[in-house]
Amino acid sequence: xxxxxxxxxxxxxxxxxxxxxxxxxxxxxxxxxxxxxxxxxxxxxxxxxxxxxxxxxxxxxxxxxxxxxxxxxxxxxxxxxxxxxxxxxxxxxxxxxxxxxxxxxxxxxxxxxxxxxxxxxxxxxxxxxxxxxxxxxxxxxxxxxxxxxxxxxxxxxxxxxxxxxxxxxxxxxxxxxxxxxxxxxxxxxxxxxxxxxxxxxxxxxxxxxxxxxxxxxxxxxxxxxxxxxxxxxxxxxxxxxxxxxxxxxxxxxxxxxxxxxxxxxxxxxxxxxxxxxxxxxxxxxxxxxxxxxxxxxxxxxxxxxxxxxxxxxxxxxxxxxxxxxxxxxxxxxx
Numbered sequence: 001x002x003x004x005x006x007x008x009x010x011x012x013x014x015x016x017x018x019x020x021x022x023x024x025x026x027x028x029x030x031x032x033x034x035x036x037x038x039x040x041x042x043x044x045x046x047x048x049x050x051x052x053x054x055x056x057x058x059x060x061x062x063x064x065x066x067x068x069x070x071x072x073x074x075x076x077x078x079x080x081x082x083x084x085x086x087x088x089x090x091x092x093x094x095x096x097x098x099x100x101x102x103x104x105x106x107x108x109x110x111x112x113x114x115x116x117x118x119x120x121x122x123x124x125x126x127x128x129x130x131x132x133x134x135x136x137x138x139x140x141x142x143x144x145x146x147x148x149x150x151x152x153x154x155x156x157x158x159x160x161x162x163x164x165x166x167x168x169x170x171x172x173x174x175x176x177x178x179x180x181x182x183x184x185x186x187x188x189x190x191x192x193x194x195x196x197x198x199x200x201x202x203x204x205x206x207x208x209x210x211x212x213x214x215x216x217x218x219x220x221x222x223x224x225x226x227x228x229x230x231x232x233x234x235x236x237x238x239x240x241x242x243x244x245x246x247x248x249x250x251x252x253x254x255x256x257x258x259x260x261x262x263x264x265x266x267x268x269x270x271x272x273x274x275x276x277x278x279x280x281x282x283x284x285x286x287x288x289x290x291x292x293x294x295x296x297x298x299x300x301x302x303x304x305x306x307x308x309x310x311x312x313x314x315x316x317x318x319x320x321x322x323x324x325x326x327x328x329x330x331x332x333x334x
Contacts (some may be wrong), residue, residue: 005297009063009089011080012057012071013039016094020069021047023291026298027067033059052062056080060087067297070094071121074177075170078103085111085118089303092294094121096181098309099172099320099332108311119297119307122185122315126289126296129252129264130186132281136266137190142245147220147225148190150241152179153234154258156206160232166208168332174210175320176201182239184317185309187218187226190243193316194218194226199324210332216324248276256287284303 001204013034021029021043029047034040035085037054044052053059059067060083068084070077070093078098084091085107086260097120098104120131124130136142153175165178167328176199188194196219201211216228237259241252249267254260262283267276325332 006066006090006301007064008067008069009033009059010069010071011059012073012094013043014071017069017071018043019290020071020092020294023288023294025291025295027294028264030065031059031063033249043318057083060084060089065299066090067092071230073164074099075169076173078107081107081118082110085114085116088114088116088154090117090297092119092121095119095123095178095185095314096172096318096321097314098318099177101315101322102316104144104311105315108315110189117297117301117307118310118311119293119300120311121291121293122182122309122313123180123293124186124187126253126292127262127287128254128283128289129254129262129281130241131149132264133241133250133252133294134189137243137245141266141268142243142250143245143247145191145224146221147227148187148241148243149227150183150187152183152239153229153231154179154237155235156212161206161208166210168210168330171210171332173321173332174201174203174214174319175230175232176214176324177318178230179232180214180216180228180321181317183228183230184216184218185313186241186318187228188313188316189307189309191218191224191226192220194320195221197320197323199320199327201324201328201330203263207208211325211328214324215327216306216320218320254327256283262287287328319325 005028007030009031033053033056040052044050068089107179199216201214206212213231218226239255243250254262266279
């Protein structure tokens with residue numbers, strides 16, 4: 001098997017694009033593009049032999065590469081992904097992959113026709129605590145799952161309501177499509193597809209035409225339930241993810257940095273009930289989810305196996321988000 005590094009091109013050289021470039025084991029950055037040409041140039045000089053472009057179309061036309069990472073505002077994620085796949089490139093596209101499900105849905109068949117892989121950047125699946133939780137659930141340590149409860153939020157910053165995420169034409173929505181996309185994806189990862197969607201999105205504080213809070217109750221066909229709340233009026237950055245089974249519970253808090261130390265507590269119910277047997281893991285080290293995610297993508301490409309999360313996962317998440325927006329009176333397509 002050829003173990004040579006994959007040639008990688010990044011489109012979007014902001015915070016996330018730079019983060020992707022720094023954790024690319026199994027990949028070599030050969031080109032980068034950004035509408036702000038100076039940002040592309042600043043990233044390119046950190047990598048030997050990397051070319052900078054101010055136009056992503058020009059970059060795709062002139063660059064021989066194996067993987068394209070798309071880290072732009074939501075409005076161009078799907079367009080760039082389609083263009084890269086049509087050129088036979090494997091793509092890692094940041095969540096939510098599009099503003100609307102219809103923008104990204106055709107990519108699934110297109111990627112199969114071109115023989116390439118498309119992975120969606122739901123990197124939260126790769127956080128240490130969530131990997132451990134999925135391992136415990138898969139091993140049956142919680143018994144049959146019943147429901148989960150999760151909160152995710154931040155407090156914004158001065159001028160937050162004037163950034164691109166507050167413009168529905170660029171973002172497709174507010175907090176629900178931003179951090180909410182991660183929570184919906186994680187809920188599906190643990191509980192499966194949701195048949196019933198109830199939710200409410202609203203703008204309570206920020207002066208912007210998109211939501212700053214969203215609340216959801218999602219149910220599977222067999223009534224496994226996810227109760228989710230995302231907020232950018234949290235004031236103190238918060239991540240909390242609790243999973244309840246018939247014989248145990250998992251409680252995850254923190255994502256590192258301003259969200260606090262990543263921690264997972266496993267509470268195992270005893271036959272006599274009462275206080276549970278408790279095991280706690282803490283991960284005070286630097287977040288490795290971005291590196292783990294890229295390494296998994298490289299491994300999937302080499303093994304020629306289906307990636308996860310893929311386009312179908314993005315479509316499922318976006319359809320849930322779209323339904324909550326419709327039910328809440330937000331029409332981001334106009």
